[in-house]
Amino acid sequence: MTQASTALYSDLSGYYDLMCADINYQSQSDCVRRLHQLFGNEGKRHLDLACGTGPHVRFFLDSGFLSSGLDLNQPMLELAKLRCPEAEFSLQNMCEFSVDQPYDLITCFLYSIHYSGSLENLEACIERVHAALKPGGMFCFNAVAKNMINNDSFVAHSVEHAGSHFTFKSGWFYGGDGDKQALRLRIEKTTDKVTEEWNDNHPMVAVTFQELSALLEPYFDVTILEHDYDKLLPWDLASGNAIFACVKR
Structure with missing residues:
Protein backbone atom coordinates (compact mmCIF):
# COMPACT_ATOMS: atom_id res chain seq x y z
CA MET A 1 0.00 0.00 0.00
CA THR A 2 1.48 3.33 -1.05
CA GLN A 3 1.70 6.44 1.11
CA ALA A 4 -1.03 8.03 -1.03
CA SER A 5 -3.32 5.05 -0.71
CA THR A 6 -2.83 4.91 3.05
CA ALA A 7 -3.88 8.55 3.27
CA LEU A 8 -6.90 7.88 1.07
CA TYR A 9 -8.06 4.84 2.97
CA SER A 10 -7.56 6.40 6.40
CA ASP A 11 -10.70 8.46 5.72
CA LEU A 12 -13.37 6.70 3.68
CA SER A 13 -15.82 9.56 4.09
CA GLY A 14 -15.00 11.01 0.68
CA TYR A 15 -15.62 7.63 -0.97
CA TYR A 16 -18.52 6.39 1.14
CA ASP A 17 -21.26 7.56 -1.20
CA LEU A 18 -19.40 6.09 -4.19
CA MET A 19 -18.97 2.81 -2.34
CA CYS A 20 -22.72 2.72 -1.66
CA ALA A 21 -23.83 4.07 -5.04
CA LYS A 146 -22.81 -16.15 10.93
CA ASN A 147 -23.74 -19.80 10.34
CA MET A 148 -24.98 -18.99 6.83
CA ILE A 149 -22.06 -16.89 5.58
CA ASN A 150 -20.41 -18.01 2.36
CA ASN A 151 -16.81 -16.84 2.59
CA ASP A 152 -16.41 -17.06 -1.18
CA SER A 153 -19.36 -14.78 -1.95
CA PHE A 154 -18.97 -11.06 -2.60
CA VAL A 155 -20.78 -8.16 -4.24
CA ALA A 156 -19.19 -5.60 -6.54
CA HIS A 157 -20.05 -2.47 -8.46
CA SER A 158 -18.16 0.16 -10.45
CA VAL A 159 -18.58 3.89 -10.81
CA GLU A 160 -16.89 6.77 -12.64
CA HIS A 161 -15.90 9.77 -10.55
CA ALA A 162 -13.64 12.77 -11.09
CA GLY A 163 -11.80 11.21 -14.01
CA SER A 164 -11.21 7.87 -12.27
CA HIS A 165 -12.84 4.45 -12.49
CA PHE A 166 -13.65 2.87 -9.12
CA THR A 167 -14.54 -0.74 -8.40
CA PHE A 168 -15.80 -1.66 -4.93
CA LYS A 169 -15.99 -5.26 -3.72
CA SER A 170 -17.17 -6.49 -0.35
CA GLY A 171 -17.96 -9.82 1.28
CA TRP A 172 -18.43 -11.43 4.67
CA PHE A 173 -15.87 -13.77 6.21
CA TYR A 174 -16.49 -16.01 9.22
CA GLY A 175 -13.82 -18.34 10.55
CA GLY A 176 -16.34 -20.83 11.87
CA ASP A 177 -16.04 -20.25 15.61
CA GLY A 178 -16.79 -17.53 18.16
CA ASP A 179 -18.37 -14.08 17.87
CA LYS A 180 -15.96 -12.46 15.40
CA GLN A 181 -16.46 -12.05 11.67
CA ALA A 182 -15.12 -9.57 9.14
CA LEU A 183 -16.40 -7.44 6.31
CA ARG A 184 -13.76 -7.69 3.61
CA LEU A 185 -13.50 -4.55 1.51
CA ARG A 186 -11.51 -3.98 -1.67
CA ILE A 187 -11.27 -0.70 -3.57
CA GLU A 188 -9.66 -0.35 -7.00
CA LYS A 189 -9.07 3.10 -8.47
CA THR A 190 -7.90 3.44 -12.06
CA THR A 191 -6.71 6.82 -13.34
CA ASP A 192 -4.96 7.22 -16.72
CA LYS A 193 -4.59 3.42 -16.95
CA VAL A 194 -2.80 3.25 -13.59
CA THR A 195 -4.61 1.14 -10.97
CA GLU A 196 -4.24 1.44 -7.21
CA GLU A 197 -5.76 -1.13 -4.86
CA TRP A 198 -6.75 -1.09 -1.20
CA ASN A 199 -7.79 -4.08 0.88
CA ASP A 200 -9.06 -4.13 4.44
CA ASN A 201 -10.99 -6.29 6.91
CA HIS A 202 -13.52 -4.51 9.12
CA PRO A 203 -13.97 -6.47 12.39
CA MET A 204 -17.63 -7.27 13.11
CA VAL A 205 -19.64 -9.21 15.68
Missing part, protein backbone atom coordinates in the same frame (compact mmCIF):
# COMPACT_ATOMS: atom_id res chain seq x y z
CA ASP A 22 -25.79 0.90 -5.84
CA ILE A 23 -27.92 1.08 -2.68
CA ASN A 24 -31.56 2.10 -2.95
CA TYR A 25 -31.80 4.27 0.15
CA GLN A 26 -35.34 5.37 -0.64
CA SER A 27 -36.62 1.79 -0.90
CA GLN A 28 -34.98 0.90 2.41
CA SER A 29 -36.34 3.99 4.14
CA ASP A 30 -39.85 3.49 2.72
CA CYS A 31 -39.87 -0.14 3.89
CA VAL A 32 -38.93 0.76 7.44
CA ARG A 33 -41.58 3.50 7.50
CA ARG A 34 -44.17 0.89 6.50
CA LEU A 35 -42.94 -1.41 9.28
CA HIS A 36 -43.20 1.49 11.72
CA GLN A 37 -46.80 2.06 10.63
CA LEU A 38 -47.58 -1.64 11.10
CA PHE A 39 -45.74 -2.36 14.33
CA GLY A 40 -44.60 0.90 15.91
CA ASN A 41 -46.30 3.81 17.67
CA GLU A 42 -46.50 5.94 14.48
CA GLY A 43 -44.58 8.79 16.13
CA LYS A 44 -42.20 10.90 14.05
CA ARG A 45 -39.05 11.19 16.16
CA HIS A 46 -36.36 9.13 14.40
CA LEU A 47 -32.71 8.34 15.14
CA ASP A 48 -30.39 6.58 12.68
CA LEU A 49 -27.46 4.73 14.26
CA ALA A 50 -24.21 4.59 12.27
CA CYS A 51 -25.80 7.11 9.92
CA GLY A 52 -22.70 7.69 7.76
CA THR A 53 -23.20 10.62 5.41
CA GLY A 54 -26.93 10.74 6.16
CA PRO A 55 -28.72 9.37 3.06
CA HIS A 56 -31.37 7.52 5.08
CA VAL A 57 -31.86 10.55 7.33
CA ARG A 58 -32.54 12.64 4.21
CA PHE A 59 -35.37 10.36 3.10
CA PHE A 60 -36.93 10.27 6.57
CA LEU A 61 -36.81 14.06 6.76
CA ASP A 62 -38.44 14.34 3.36
CA SER A 63 -41.25 12.02 4.48
CA GLY A 64 -42.10 14.18 7.48
CA PHE A 65 -40.01 12.69 10.27
CA LEU A 66 -38.00 14.69 12.79
CA SER A 67 -34.85 12.76 11.99
CA SER A 68 -31.36 12.76 13.48
CA GLY A 69 -28.26 10.58 13.34
CA LEU A 70 -25.15 9.48 15.16
CA ASP A 71 -21.86 8.02 13.99
CA LEU A 72 -18.28 7.54 15.16
CA ASN A 73 -16.78 9.21 12.08
CA GLN A 74 -16.69 13.01 12.29
CA PRO A 75 -15.88 13.60 8.58
CA MET A 76 -18.94 11.53 7.63
CA LEU A 77 -21.08 13.53 10.05
CA GLU A 78 -19.86 16.74 8.44
CA LEU A 79 -21.03 15.44 5.06
CA ALA A 80 -24.31 14.35 6.65
CA LYS A 81 -24.84 17.87 7.96
CA LEU A 82 -24.35 19.27 4.45
CA ARG A 83 -26.92 16.78 3.10
CA CYS A 84 -29.38 17.36 5.97
CA PRO A 85 -28.78 20.83 7.44
CA GLU A 86 -32.06 20.71 9.38
CA ALA A 87 -31.11 17.50 11.22
CA GLU A 88 -29.18 17.01 14.45
CA PHE A 89 -26.09 14.79 14.32
CA SER A 90 -23.88 13.61 17.17
CA LEU A 91 -20.50 11.94 17.42
CA GLN A 92 -21.30 8.90 19.57
CA ASN A 93 -20.70 5.16 19.82
CA MET A 94 -23.97 3.28 19.24
CA CYS A 95 -23.03 0.92 22.10
CA GLU A 96 -22.70 3.79 24.58
CA PHE A 97 -24.98 6.56 23.31
CA SER A 98 -27.45 8.63 25.28
CA VAL A 99 -30.28 10.95 24.21
CA ASP A 100 -31.97 13.99 25.69
CA GLN A 101 -35.47 12.96 24.55
CA PRO A 102 -36.77 9.50 23.63
CA TYR A 103 -37.46 8.45 20.04
CA ASP A 104 -40.32 6.69 18.29
CA LEU A 105 -38.12 4.91 15.77
CA ILE A 106 -34.45 3.95 15.84
CA THR A 107 -32.84 2.45 12.74
CA CYS A 108 -29.50 0.87 11.91
CA PHE A 109 -29.12 0.18 8.18
CA LEU A 110 -26.50 -1.56 6.03
CA TYR A 111 -25.71 -4.31 8.56
CA SER A 112 -24.09 -1.66 10.76
CA ILE A 113 -25.39 -3.38 13.90
CA HIS A 114 -22.46 -5.77 13.39
CA TYR A 115 -20.03 -2.91 14.06
CA SER A 116 -20.82 -3.51 17.74
CA GLY A 117 -17.83 -5.84 17.49
CA SER A 118 -18.65 -8.32 20.27
CA LEU A 119 -21.68 -9.95 21.85
CA GLU A 120 -21.10 -7.88 24.99
CA ASN A 121 -21.14 -4.64 23.00
CA LEU A 122 -24.11 -5.81 20.95
CA GLU A 123 -26.09 -6.39 24.14
CA ALA A 124 -25.05 -2.93 25.37
CA CYS A 125 -26.27 -1.42 22.09
CA ILE A 126 -29.63 -3.17 22.47
CA GLU A 127 -29.96 -1.90 26.05
CA ARG A 128 -29.15 1.67 24.93
CA VAL A 129 -31.69 1.52 22.12
CA HIS A 130 -34.37 0.22 24.48
CA ALA A 131 -33.67 3.07 26.91
CA ALA A 132 -33.79 5.63 24.10
CA LEU A 133 -37.22 4.58 22.74
CA LYS A 134 -40.66 5.74 23.75
CA PRO A 135 -43.22 3.11 24.81
CA GLY A 136 -44.22 1.15 21.73
CA GLY A 137 -41.28 2.57 19.79
CA MET A 138 -39.55 0.41 17.20
CA PHE A 139 -35.93 -0.58 16.59
CA CYS A 140 -35.33 -1.74 13.00
CA PHE A 141 -32.10 -3.08 11.51
CA ASN A 142 -30.76 -5.73 9.16
CA ALA A 143 -28.33 -8.52 10.03
CA VAL A 144 -26.46 -11.50 8.62
CA ALA A 145 -26.35 -14.92 10.30
CA ALA A 206 -20.75 -12.66 14.50
CA VAL A 207 -24.11 -13.98 15.67
CA THR A 208 -26.79 -16.46 14.67
CA PHE A 209 -30.35 -15.21 14.38
CA GLN A 210 -31.24 -17.42 17.34
CA GLU A 211 -28.53 -15.75 19.46
CA LEU A 212 -29.62 -12.31 18.27
CA SER A 213 -33.26 -13.01 19.08
CA ALA A 214 -32.26 -14.17 22.56
CA LEU A 215 -30.49 -10.84 23.16
CA LEU A 216 -33.47 -8.83 21.90
CA GLU A 217 -36.41 -10.66 23.46
CA PRO A 218 -35.96 -9.45 27.06
CA TYR A 219 -36.54 -5.92 25.73
CA PHE A 220 -38.60 -6.20 22.55
CA ASP A 221 -41.34 -8.07 20.73
CA VAL A 222 -39.37 -9.27 17.71
CA THR A 223 -40.55 -9.87 14.14
CA ILE A 224 -38.01 -11.25 11.66
CA LEU A 225 -38.62 -10.61 7.97
CA GLU A 226 -37.02 -11.64 4.71
CA HIS A 227 -34.30 -9.27 3.52
CA ASP A 228 -36.54 -7.73 0.87
CA TYR A 229 -37.26 -4.00 1.07
CA ASP A 230 -39.94 -4.21 -1.62
CA LYS A 231 -42.06 -6.96 -0.04
CA LEU A 232 -42.87 -7.59 3.61
CA LEU A 233 -42.45 -11.35 4.00
CA PRO A 234 -41.79 -13.46 7.12
CA TRP A 235 -38.27 -14.85 7.38
CA ASP A 236 -38.23 -18.31 5.80
CA LEU A 237 -35.82 -19.74 8.44
CA ALA A 238 -33.35 -20.57 5.67
CA SER A 239 -31.90 -17.31 4.32
CA GLY A 240 -28.84 -15.77 5.95
CA ASN A 241 -29.96 -12.13 5.75
CA ALA A 242 -32.98 -10.67 7.51
CA ILE A 243 -34.70 -7.50 8.69
CA PHE A 244 -35.52 -7.25 12.39
CA ALA A 245 -38.51 -5.16 13.51
CA CYS A 246 -38.40 -4.87 17.31
CA VAL A 247 -41.09 -3.12 19.35
CA LYS A 248 -40.24 -1.90 22.85
CA ARG A 249 -41.99 -3.72 25.67
Whole structure:
Protein backbone atom coordinates (compact mmCIF):
# COMPACT_ATOMS: atom_id res chain seq x y z
CA MET A 1 0.00 0.00 0.00
CA THR A 2 1.48 3.33 -1.05
CA GLN A 3 1.70 6.44 1.11
CA ALA A 4 -1.03 8.03 -1.03
CA SER A 5 -3.32 5.05 -0.71
CA THR A 6 -2.83 4.91 3.05
CA ALA A 7 -3.88 8.55 3.27
CA LEU A 8 -6.90 7.88 1.07
CA TYR A 9 -8.06 4.84 2.97
CA SER A 10 -7.56 6.40 6.40
CA ASP A 11 -10.70 8.46 5.72
CA LEU A 12 -13.37 6.70 3.68
CA SER A 13 -15.82 9.56 4.09
CA GLY A 14 -15.00 11.01 0.68
CA TYR A 15 -15.62 7.63 -0.97
CA TYR A 16 -18.52 6.39 1.14
CA ASP A 17 -21.26 7.56 -1.20
CA LEU A 18 -19.40 6.09 -4.19
CA MET A 19 -18.97 2.81 -2.34
CA CYS A 20 -22.72 2.72 -1.66
CA ALA A 21 -23.83 4.07 -5.04
CA ASP A 22 -25.79 0.90 -5.84
CA ILE A 23 -27.92 1.08 -2.68
CA ASN A 24 -31.56 2.10 -2.95
CA TYR A 25 -31.80 4.27 0.15
CA GLN A 26 -35.34 5.37 -0.64
CA SER A 27 -36.62 1.79 -0.90
CA GLN A 28 -34.98 0.90 2.41
CA SER A 29 -36.34 3.99 4.14
CA ASP A 30 -39.85 3.49 2.72
CA CYS A 31 -39.87 -0.14 3.89
CA VAL A 32 -38.93 0.76 7.44
CA ARG A 33 -41.58 3.50 7.50
CA ARG A 34 -44.17 0.89 6.50
CA LEU A 35 -42.94 -1.41 9.28
CA HIS A 36 -43.20 1.49 11.72
CA GLN A 37 -46.80 2.06 10.63
CA LEU A 38 -47.58 -1.64 11.10
CA PHE A 39 -45.74 -2.36 14.33
CA GLY A 40 -44.60 0.90 15.91
CA ASN A 41 -46.30 3.81 17.67
CA GLU A 42 -46.50 5.94 14.48
CA GLY A 43 -44.58 8.79 16.13
CA LYS A 44 -42.20 10.90 14.05
CA ARG A 45 -39.05 11.19 16.16
CA HIS A 46 -36.36 9.13 14.40
CA LEU A 47 -32.71 8.34 15.14
CA ASP A 48 -30.39 6.58 12.68
CA LEU A 49 -27.46 4.73 14.26
CA ALA A 50 -24.21 4.59 12.27
CA CYS A 51 -25.80 7.11 9.92
CA GLY A 52 -22.70 7.69 7.76
CA THR A 53 -23.20 10.62 5.41
CA GLY A 54 -26.93 10.74 6.16
CA PRO A 55 -28.72 9.37 3.06
CA HIS A 56 -31.37 7.52 5.08
CA VAL A 57 -31.86 10.55 7.33
CA ARG A 58 -32.54 12.64 4.21
CA PHE A 59 -35.37 10.36 3.10
CA PHE A 60 -36.93 10.27 6.57
CA LEU A 61 -36.81 14.06 6.76
CA ASP A 62 -38.44 14.34 3.36
CA SER A 63 -41.25 12.02 4.48
CA GLY A 64 -42.10 14.18 7.48
CA PHE A 65 -40.01 12.69 10.27
CA LEU A 66 -38.00 14.69 12.79
CA SER A 67 -34.85 12.76 11.99
CA SER A 68 -31.36 12.76 13.48
CA GLY A 69 -28.26 10.58 13.34
CA LEU A 70 -25.15 9.48 15.16
CA ASP A 71 -21.86 8.02 13.99
CA LEU A 72 -18.28 7.54 15.16
CA ASN A 73 -16.78 9.21 12.08
CA GLN A 74 -16.69 13.01 12.29
CA PRO A 75 -15.88 13.60 8.58
CA MET A 76 -18.94 11.53 7.63
CA LEU A 77 -21.08 13.53 10.05
CA GLU A 78 -19.86 16.74 8.44
CA LEU A 79 -21.03 15.44 5.06
CA ALA A 80 -24.31 14.35 6.65
CA LYS A 81 -24.84 17.87 7.96
CA LEU A 82 -24.35 19.27 4.45
CA ARG A 83 -26.92 16.78 3.10
CA CYS A 84 -29.38 17.36 5.97
CA PRO A 85 -28.78 20.83 7.44
CA GLU A 86 -32.06 20.71 9.38
CA ALA A 87 -31.11 17.50 11.22
CA GLU A 88 -29.18 17.01 14.45
CA PHE A 89 -26.09 14.79 14.32
CA SER A 90 -23.88 13.61 17.17
CA LEU A 91 -20.50 11.94 17.42
CA GLN A 92 -21.30 8.90 19.57
CA ASN A 93 -20.70 5.16 19.82
CA MET A 94 -23.97 3.28 19.24
CA CYS A 95 -23.03 0.92 22.10
CA GLU A 96 -22.70 3.79 24.58
CA PHE A 97 -24.98 6.56 23.31
CA SER A 98 -27.45 8.63 25.28
CA VAL A 99 -30.28 10.95 24.21
CA ASP A 100 -31.97 13.99 25.69
CA GLN A 101 -35.47 12.96 24.55
CA PRO A 102 -36.77 9.50 23.63
CA TYR A 103 -37.46 8.45 20.04
CA ASP A 104 -40.32 6.69 18.29
CA LEU A 105 -38.12 4.91 15.77
CA ILE A 106 -34.45 3.95 15.84
CA THR A 107 -32.84 2.45 12.74
CA CYS A 108 -29.50 0.87 11.91
CA PHE A 109 -29.12 0.18 8.18
CA LEU A 110 -26.50 -1.56 6.03
CA TYR A 111 -25.71 -4.31 8.56
CA SER A 112 -24.09 -1.66 10.76
CA ILE A 113 -25.39 -3.38 13.90
CA HIS A 114 -22.46 -5.77 13.39
CA TYR A 115 -20.03 -2.91 14.06
CA SER A 116 -20.82 -3.51 17.74
CA GLY A 117 -17.83 -5.84 17.49
CA SER A 118 -18.65 -8.32 20.27
CA LEU A 119 -21.68 -9.95 21.85
CA GLU A 120 -21.10 -7.88 24.99
CA ASN A 121 -21.14 -4.64 23.00
CA LEU A 122 -24.11 -5.81 20.95
CA GLU A 123 -26.09 -6.39 24.14
CA ALA A 124 -25.05 -2.93 25.37
CA CYS A 125 -26.27 -1.42 22.09
CA ILE A 126 -29.63 -3.17 22.47
CA GLU A 127 -29.96 -1.90 26.05
CA ARG A 128 -29.15 1.67 24.93
CA VAL A 129 -31.69 1.52 22.12
CA HIS A 130 -34.37 0.22 24.48
CA ALA A 131 -33.67 3.07 26.91
CA ALA A 132 -33.79 5.63 24.10
CA LEU A 133 -37.22 4.58 22.74
CA LYS A 134 -40.66 5.74 23.75
CA PRO A 135 -43.22 3.11 24.81
CA GLY A 136 -44.22 1.15 21.73
CA GLY A 137 -41.28 2.57 19.79
CA MET A 138 -39.55 0.41 17.20
CA PHE A 139 -35.93 -0.58 16.59
CA CYS A 140 -35.33 -1.74 13.00
CA PHE A 141 -32.10 -3.08 11.51
CA ASN A 142 -30.76 -5.73 9.16
CA ALA A 143 -28.33 -8.52 10.03
CA VAL A 144 -26.46 -11.50 8.62
CA ALA A 145 -26.35 -14.92 10.30
CA LYS A 146 -22.81 -16.15 10.93
CA ASN A 147 -23.74 -19.80 10.34
CA MET A 148 -24.98 -18.99 6.83
CA ILE A 149 -22.06 -16.89 5.58
CA ASN A 150 -20.41 -18.01 2.36
CA ASN A 151 -16.81 -16.84 2.59
CA ASP A 152 -16.41 -17.06 -1.18
CA SER A 153 -19.36 -14.78 -1.95
CA PHE A 154 -18.97 -11.06 -2.60
CA VAL A 155 -20.78 -8.16 -4.24
CA ALA A 156 -19.19 -5.60 -6.54
CA HIS A 157 -20.05 -2.47 -8.46
CA SER A 158 -18.16 0.16 -10.45
CA VAL A 159 -18.58 3.89 -10.81
CA GLU A 160 -16.89 6.77 -12.64
CA HIS A 161 -15.90 9.77 -10.55
CA ALA A 162 -13.64 12.77 -11.09
CA GLY A 163 -11.80 11.21 -14.01
CA SER A 164 -11.21 7.87 -12.27
CA HIS A 165 -12.84 4.45 -12.49
CA PHE A 166 -13.65 2.87 -9.12
CA THR A 167 -14.54 -0.74 -8.40
CA PHE A 168 -15.80 -1.66 -4.93
CA LYS A 169 -15.99 -5.26 -3.72
CA SER A 170 -17.17 -6.49 -0.35
CA GLY A 171 -17.96 -9.82 1.28
CA TRP A 172 -18.43 -11.43 4.67
CA PHE A 173 -15.87 -13.77 6.21
CA TYR A 174 -16.49 -16.01 9.22
CA GLY A 175 -13.82 -18.34 10.55
CA GLY A 176 -16.34 -20.83 11.87
CA ASP A 177 -16.04 -20.25 15.61
CA GLY A 178 -16.79 -17.53 18.16
CA ASP A 179 -18.37 -14.08 17.87
CA LYS A 180 -15.96 -12.46 15.40
CA GLN A 181 -16.46 -12.05 11.67
CA ALA A 182 -15.12 -9.57 9.14
CA LEU A 183 -16.40 -7.44 6.31
CA ARG A 184 -13.76 -7.69 3.61
CA LEU A 185 -13.50 -4.55 1.51
CA ARG A 186 -11.51 -3.98 -1.67
CA ILE A 187 -11.27 -0.70 -3.57
CA GLU A 188 -9.66 -0.35 -7.00
CA LYS A 189 -9.07 3.10 -8.47
CA THR A 190 -7.90 3.44 -12.06
CA THR A 191 -6.71 6.82 -13.34
CA ASP A 192 -4.96 7.22 -16.72
CA LYS A 193 -4.59 3.42 -16.95
CA VAL A 194 -2.80 3.25 -13.59
CA THR A 195 -4.61 1.14 -10.97
CA GLU A 196 -4.24 1.44 -7.21
CA GLU A 197 -5.76 -1.13 -4.86
CA TRP A 198 -6.75 -1.09 -1.20
CA ASN A 199 -7.79 -4.08 0.88
CA ASP A 200 -9.06 -4.13 4.44
CA ASN A 201 -10.99 -6.29 6.91
CA HIS A 202 -13.52 -4.51 9.12
CA PRO A 203 -13.97 -6.47 12.39
CA MET A 204 -17.63 -7.27 13.11
CA VAL A 205 -19.64 -9.21 15.68
CA ALA A 206 -20.75 -12.66 14.50
CA VAL A 207 -24.11 -13.98 15.67
CA THR A 208 -26.79 -16.46 14.67
CA PHE A 209 -30.35 -15.21 14.38
CA GLN A 210 -31.24 -17.42 17.34
CA GLU A 211 -28.53 -15.75 19.46
CA LEU A 212 -29.62 -12.31 18.27
CA SER A 213 -33.26 -13.01 19.08
CA ALA A 214 -32.26 -14.17 22.56
CA LEU A 215 -30.49 -10.84 23.16
CA LEU A 216 -33.47 -8.83 21.90
CA GLU A 217 -36.41 -10.66 23.46
CA PRO A 218 -35.96 -9.45 27.06
CA TYR A 219 -36.54 -5.92 25.73
CA PHE A 220 -38.60 -6.20 22.55
CA ASP A 221 -41.34 -8.07 20.73
CA VAL A 222 -39.37 -9.27 17.71
CA THR A 223 -40.55 -9.87 14.14
CA ILE A 224 -38.01 -11.25 11.66
CA LEU A 225 -38.62 -10.61 7.97
CA GLU A 226 -37.02 -11.64 4.71
CA HIS A 227 -34.30 -9.27 3.52
CA ASP A 228 -36.54 -7.73 0.87
CA TYR A 229 -37.26 -4.00 1.07
CA ASP A 230 -39.94 -4.21 -1.62
CA LYS A 231 -42.06 -6.96 -0.04
CA LEU A 232 -42.87 -7.59 3.61
CA LEU A 233 -42.45 -11.35 4.00
CA PRO A 234 -41.79 -13.46 7.12
CA TRP A 235 -38.27 -14.85 7.38
CA ASP A 236 -38.23 -18.31 5.80
CA LEU A 237 -35.82 -19.74 8.44
CA ALA A 238 -33.35 -20.57 5.67
CA SER A 239 -31.90 -17.31 4.32
CA GLY A 240 -28.84 -15.77 5.95
CA ASN A 241 -29.96 -12.13 5.75
CA ALA A 242 -32.98 -10.67 7.51
CA ILE A 243 -34.70 -7.50 8.69
CA PHE A 244 -35.52 -7.25 12.39
CA ALA A 245 -38.51 -5.16 13.51
CA CYS A 246 -38.40 -4.87 17.31
CA VAL A 247 -41.09 -3.12 19.35
CA LYS A 248 -40.24 -1.90 22.85
CA ARG A 249 -41.99 -3.72 25.67
